[in-house]
Amino acid sequence: MADKPSRSLVVYGDGLASFINESHSHLHALASRASCGFLSLPNSPPSESEEARIVREFAELLDASEAYHSMSGEDAAEIECQKKSPMPTISERFMGMRSAVVTNNTTLKSLGDKLGFTTLQLSDIIDNCGPNADSRLDIVASGLLKLLGFQGKTLETSPFDLVFIHIGEGKKDGQKNAEYVNGLVGQIMHLEEQESEISSRLHLSVVLSYGPVSEGEPDLSVICKNENNSDLSLLFPRQSYAVEGRNVRDNLRYHGPMLIAQWQNGVTRKDMAGTFSFKDFKEHSGILTIPADRFIHEVAFKLWKAPKYGA
Structure with missing residues (x-):
């Protein structure tokens, strides 16, 4: 655990996990x-x-x-209940945590607004840098770190404690967006290495999802082969990600999870994974599997804004 609260940057590649290959050296360096x-x-x-x-x-x-269900109108009873007791904002849930999401998706902006995020576009963080600045990864990386108070050194105060950047629209332009994420991660790591104070305070998460997946993709299952063997199943107790409190989680998908790598210099406990890949994570990861809805709680803990989730 750090001796000061961290500031968190989350790079979220939507639907990009299947496009990662050997050439994405910066993502593999991060995973290692x-x-x-x-x-x-x-x-x-x-x-x-x-x-x-x-x-x-x-x-x-x-x-x-x-909040998503209320936006989509899937559960009228739940929406009526929320009118009487609205969902608390991200700041109310996590001890005043100041959060932003950078996205060009208008529906995600609406969700962010509903949850109390400051919603930004790339143009908001690279203003006055020219018409092609959004393709200049060094400018984008510097702009994201600036939102967290990292400007060559760590400022005592910062606009935000947590910043998400959302990249990709599912599998549309997937290869191009995967290259962009790889380059952006490389630039962020380069800036961290230049300034040790930033490196010790920045908690970096890279999350890549698969987008739409079918159940008939056994190579993307988080269940070990022996867990499906009826003769051996009793030797494999139900894993914690499949349980919420004392109850088994309903509607849990065991295939096509999001891939996550988290790093903070001097704080992260490195595991044995050497590449950013499903196979390597399944065989050598340290986090193993947690429910996606616990992610924000884990990050908030690093920022001293929430108690520890799990062990």
Whole structure:
């Protein structure tokens, strides 16, 4: 644990996990020094649109499925209940945590506004840098760190404690967006290495999802082969990610999880993963699998804004 509260940057590549390959050296370098694992998701509703999936899965990362359902109008009774007792903002839930989300998706902006995030576009953090600044990864990386009070050194106060940047619209332009995420991570790591004070205070998370997946993809299952063997199943107790309190989680999807790598210099407990890949994470990760809706709680803990979740 750090001796001062961290500030957190979350790079979220929506639907990009399947596009990662050997050439994405910066992502693999991050995984080799990070703590890696999976974030499990609920099953997708039948006939879900791509836009709805994008927002629903992002809401899971924020433990805000109620807010998503109220936006989509799926549960009228729940919406009526929320009118009487509205969902608290991110700041109210996590001890005044100041949070921003950078996205060009208008529906995600609406969700962010509903949850009390400051919603930004890339143009808001690279203002006055020219018409092609959004493709200049050094400018984007510096702009994101500036939002967290990192400007060559760590300022005592910062506009935000937590910043999400959302990249990708599912599998649209997937290869191009995967290259962008890889380059952006490389620039962030480069800036961290130049200034040790920033490196010790910045908690970096890279989360990549698969987007729409089918159950018939056994290579993307988080369940070990022996767990499906009826003769050996009793030797494998139900894992903690499948349980909420004393109850088994309903509607849990065991395939196609989000991939996550988290790193903070001098704080992160490195695992044995060496590449940013499903296979390596399954065999060598330290985080293993946690529910996606616990992610925001884990990050808030690093920022001294929430008690520790789990062990």
